[in-house]
Amino acid sequence: MINRRINWYRYASPGNFYPLAGKLIPWFAIPAAILFMVGLYVGFVIAPTDFQQGDAYRIIFIHVPAAWMGMFLYVLMAAYAGIGWAFNARLSSMMASAVAITGAMFTFVSLVTGSLWGKPTWGTYWVWDARLTSTLILMFLYIGFISLQSAIEDYRRADRAGAVLALVGVINVPIIYFSVQWWNTLHQGASIRILEKPTIAPPMLAAMLIMLAACWLYSVAVVLARVRCIILEREQNVARVAEAGA
């Protein structure tokens, strides 16, 4: 009898994962590109103009998925780093380092698009709103993680130190969010509110969800490509053998 069970642990080895990642990348990158185009088309052409905000609102099709990804990728990064630390799984730690940069990028994009949206809608680029402030701090946490890892030359130590920092950050993110919200309500009677949602039109929702899926697929593709670079960098022998075998 043939044992049909796939040995998933096989792919926990960087040497085995390297060719697999290479094969997987197009399966995520191409749908991501298609969905980006579809999402942008639905968002910019089909979706109706908002009667309160005009066309300026259309930036949310990039802004909202970017903000979601920024937050979610931090948790994902911490999970990878924690697993890598707890089970001594090198690949998991490498994934954490790879995710960090994409997460920081999305957080940055959400801050930039948010302020570009804020100018026509609120009349100012920056408000010390709870969400904006906590997103800014989230980006600082990403920067801390990335700079700690790049300051340590020994990979093992870099992985573990990053894991401790990421886990501490994950505990802190909700505390920071609620404290900022509390501070905001104390400081100023909310002069500007995040828009009261007008019943969102179906094309708007569709565009947002398509864009979210596109961001997801893009993240997977980019993280896989980056983790391949990290494997090459750290485990030159393993990767070269894998390359020859593939």
Add this chain to the structure above:
Amino acid sequence: MSAPSTLSILRWLVWRDLTLAWRRRADVLSTLFFFVIVVSLFPLGIGPETNLLRSIAPGVVWVAALLASMLSLGRLFANDYQDGTLEQILLTPQPLYLLVVAKIFALWLVSGVPLALIAPLVGVQFGLPQDTLLVLTISLFIGTPILSLIGSIGAALTLGLRGGGVLVSVLVLPLYVPALIFGAGAVEASIMGTSPQANLSLLGAMLALALVFAPWATAAGLRISLE
């Protein structure tokens, strides 16, 4: 020879750190002066208008306290790391968690407590009323141990790295945000004439949380850095 109890080991550790701090009084004092000088620079930059100064005082004093306590983090493990004491500490049979708490406590005694005691003096510079000065001191008494606890994680993780000092600030300052908000919030509430109790309670809750989790993370960080 019977092994010394954990409690006496902890007492020795605190006593040793305090003695070392006393021998290097200049380090302790320079952190304190840094705090006073930073706070005194603000009126020079902003202008001597009393109302304005009073309204920014909570934030200024607290941010200065944040920076000063961050500077003092370098003393927590770096010297012990260089002369090998830290390795001996890690090798003792006592739980590292408690040893870390003892070291942080000693650091707080020489960095946080003087800060909280001198804060009313700089508060007077900003024209704060008497009740508020008391709240300022209380908020710093509750808040500075949080800063030392959270900061110790950064100090442990960056042990022996090049450019460790700047790196610590990048790691630790974002984590200080909640303490800053509630600490400065308590002082501000007192200036507004409302009760600072809600903010102080939240600050106390954070101290309890930090006391449970931070030494654990610091101990893990030390083991990683000394591997």
